[in-house]
Amino acid sequence: MDKKKVLIITYYWPPAGGPGVQRWLKFVKYLPEFDVHPVVYIPENPNYPVIDESLKEEVTDAATIIKHPIKEPYRWASMFSKKSVKTISKGIISDYKKQNIVEKLMLFIRGNFFIPDARVGWVKPSAAFLQDYIQKEQIEVIITTGPPHSVHLIGLNLKEKLGVKWLADFRDPWTTIGYHKQLKLTKASKKKHKTLEKAVLNKADQLIVTSFTTKKEFEQITKQPIDVITNGYDNEKHTSFEMDSKFTMSHIGSLLSKRNPEVLWSVLKDLVAQNSDFSNDFQLNFIGSVSDEVLQSIKNNSLSNYINNVGYVKHNEAVKYQKKSQILLLIEIDSEETKCIIPGKLFEYMISNRPIIALGPKESDVEKIITETNTGKYFYYDDYESLKKAILEHYKGYKTNSLKTQPIGLQKYHRKALTESLSKLL
Structure with missing residues (x-):
């Protein structure tokens, strides 16, 4: 039996690094096992903020990859300020008071001249190219995944012209994402975002979201079917490592300006001052981009000497850091908009057998998952005493070599199980 051809339209694909790549890289890996032949459409000349060449090895030979050129505004913007472009394209936006005139201008242009985002110039040429390809290859189903949400406009265009079945996958929400407030959108720009969002949510045949909160949000805008398919984990290649000898607390990924838990730095400052053994054993690992504001907060709490600021590493290296760390930190901005971010x-983190300490808003989807799977402890930004107590308990476990987790029900989050759920929607 011939496998069903499904066209997947995505901006992020290896060698792009970062979390946005993993979701569809893994779906594409497992879809052939469910009688689906994935055809992946990507930009020919993208401007990725983070590169990870090792991810190329994970692209399955069972997929067909097609490409089309893109005009990247971030390239010409780099002529004015390479640093600002790099941080903005990574999602790191510094506090408004600390932005220079170039950064303020670039954010205004990004927010109001490129709607929904800086890749909007790829929409028309892609739709024209794919219209011919879909008819020639007799493709019946297309999938768009955003951000960038301009990718969904390609799907909208193809739906209107060809009537092809269309699934729109949202890895993040659209108009309620936290950084929208920092883009200095005019009233007209906000309205245009809302109009485009509503069009996509109502014209797509099926919506896929990564969180339960986003599903509830979208249900207020559309009556189209919405399924939650979270991100997940895959079987990683076995790598040899030794557990850290220090009492390491490691954060993997970007620490944005507002992702800055002062309560955690305050607790650690006091533990270091009050407990000489803790002070000798403690180390704070940052694996990924860290904003200047976060580093300044840590300096203000006299913790700079305890930092091991590694920076961005390849995915397989990040996995090794996860497995050998004593504690894993998961930090989210304390706001209503971030309750949906998983x-x-x-x-x-959950399959690394290391305890998670997570901080974020009350009643978040992360809190729900961590509690259900028994993989760590979740704290709010005002939980000084309980956070301090938990870190001390973990420190005692470290000293007695008994620090580990007892997870429950992780199998449903395996990438293959999640792909099976996706295949049923196709």
């Missing part, structure tokens, strides 16, 4: 790294 970072992809959470699922890798």
Whole structure:
């Protein structure tokens, strides 16, 4: 029996690094096992903020990859300020008071001249190219995944012209994502975002979201079917490592300006001052981009000497850091908008057998998953005493070599199980 051809339209694909790549890289890996032949459409000349060449090895030979050129505004913007472009394209936006005139101008242009995002110039040429390809290859189903949400406009265009079945996958929400407030959108720009969002949510045949909160949000805008398929974990290649000799607390991924838990730094400052053994054993690992504001907060709490600021590493290296760390930190911005954010790294954290300490808003989807799976402890930004107590308990476990987790029900988050759920929607 011939496998069903499904066209997947995505901006992020190896050698792009970061969490946005993993979701569809893994779906594409497992889809052939469910009688689906994935055809992946990507930009020919993208401007990825983070590169991880090792991810190329994970692209399955069973997929067909097609490419088309893209005009990247971030390239010409780099002529004015390479640093600002790099941080903005990674999602790191510094506090408004600390932005220079170039950064303020670039954010205004990004927010109001490129709607929904800086890749909007790829929409028309892609739709024209894919219209011919879909008819020639007799493709019946297309999938778009965002961000960038301009990718969904390609799906909208193809739906209107060809009537092809269309699934729109949202790895993040659209108009309620936290950084929208920092883009200095005019009233007209906000309205345009809302109009485009509503069009996509109502014209797509099926919506897929990564969180339960986003599903509830979208249900207020559309009556189209919405399924939650979270991110997940995959079987990683076995790598040899030794557990850290220090009492390491490691954060993997970006620490944005507002992802800055002062309560945690305050607790650690006091533990270091009050307990000489803790002070000798403690180390704070940052694996990924860290904003200047976060580093300044840590300096203000006299913790700079305890930092091991590694920076971005390849995915397989990040996995090794996860497995050998004593504690894994998961930090989210304390706001209503971030309750729906479930970072992809959470699922890798959960199978690393290391306790998770998570901080974020009350009643978040992350809190629900961590509690259900018994993989760590979740704290709010005002939980000084309980956070301090938990870190001390973990420190005692470290000293007695008994620090580990007892997870429950992780199998449903395996990438293959999640792909099976996706295949049923196709």
